[in-house]
Amino acid sequence: MRAILVGFMGSGKTTVGELLADRLHLTHRDLDDVIVERAGKTIQQIFDDDGETAFRQLEHDVLADTLRHSEGILSTGGGTPIQTANYDLLRKSNVPVILLNVQPATVLARLADDGQRPLVKKLGADGLLGLKVQRDAKYHGVSDIEIDTDDLTPVEVVDAILAHVRFKSGSQGAV
Numbered sequence: 001m002r003a004i005l006v007g008f009m010g011s012g013k014t015t016v017g018e019l020l021a022d023r024l025h026l027t028h029r030d031l032d033d034v035i036v037e038r039a040g041k042t043i044q045q046i047f048d049d050d051g052e053t054a055f056r057q058l059e060h061d062v063l064a065d066t067l068r069h070s071e072g073i074l075s076t077g078g079g080t081p082i083q084t085a086n087y088d089l090l091r092k093s094n095v096p097v098i099l100l101n102v103q104p105a106t107v108l109a110r111l112a113d114d115g116q117r118p119l120v121k122k123l124g125a126d127g128l129l130g131l132k133v134q135r136d137a138k139y140h141g142v143s144d145i146e147i148d149t150d151d152l153t154p155v156e157v158v159d160a161i162l163a164h165v166r167f168k169s170g171s172q173g174a175v
């Protein structure tokens, strides 16, 4: 991989990852999409049928495979860096890990109409922001670079990433 995006739900990892990959003519992988492909069902269905623990195991397996075999830009899921095994894989990856920071009000605004994320449905606004507080130290700890996204459009987030990370052409990755 050349760069890995992490952050809470609604921070823009999927949106920005796609734009960043386009800009750099790299492939984009979204971990949630790979999980859905592998499971043959939606994330909501995995949570409903198999439970969150099964989802987290699948997420770990897919992360390990993706880090081993894929090139380009990786957008993680919102909970990916939280398990210790995943946190360690990301820290050891030798790839810049970029945190897309969001304030609580931004999370709620961006996810207001969401019907896709099981945890948004299950936890409600207060529970969601509580989860963010619990996770924040891990997001900061796992990242090499942090971008505050609240006042930026997705394209401006890409510009901010490119201002911080120098991407080499060829297969050697970012430096």
Ligand SMILES: Nc1ncnc2c1ncn2[C@@H]1O[C@H](COP(=O)(O)OP(=O)(O)OP(=O)(O)O)[C@@H](O)[C@H]1O
Binding pocket: 007, 008, 009, 010, 011, 012, 013, 014, 015, 016, 032, 075, 076, 077, 078, 079, 110, 111, 117, 149, 152, 153, 154, 157
């Ligand atoms: N910088 C931004 N400004 C305004 N809206 C944004 C920005 N980034 C993302 N969004 C919007 O917020 C919503 C969530 O974005 P996205 O799906 O990219 O988040 P995510 O970090 O991938 O979430 P998850 O962890 O659940 O995968 C989308 O509707 C997207 O268009």
Ligand SMILES: O=C(O)C1=C[C@@H](O)[C@@H](O)[C@H](O)C1
Binding pocket: 008, 009, 032, 043, 076, 077, 078, 079, 080, 116, 117, 118, 119
């Ligand atoms: O923050 C989380 O735990 C999640 C975020 C999404 O990207 C999905 O991976 C799933 O809905 C769980």
Ligand SMILES: [Mg+2]
Binding pocket: 013, 014, 015, 030, 032, 075, 076, 077
């Ligand atoms: Mg996403």
